[in-house]
């Protein structure tokens with residue numbers, strides 16, 4: 001029993017350390033696969049980014065995200081992401097994305 005607790009504690013620690021390097025930003029104005037490609041094309045080519053993916057989160061509200069991890073030593077700033085999203089891809093950068101916690105069910 002004690003052993004199990006210890007192991008899951010270690011797992012939680014390593015997951016947290018990995019998650020810290022992950023970045024997720026909200027992009028407004030995204031509604032389809034074309035938008036996903038547009039955002040990925042501009043953001044994912046930036047220096048220091050890996051595992052880069054864009055998603056449409058809410059088609060109706062035109063909310064999307066772009067998520068990636070930063071390579072060690074990457075000097076990329078939020079302003080660089082904003083520039084790629086707004087000036088290059090043509091969408092609205094809306095800061096760090098916070099996933100809705102505990103989705104409420106309608107029924």
Ligand SMILES: [Cu+2]
Nearest residue numbers: 031032034035
């Ligand atoms: Cu679109």
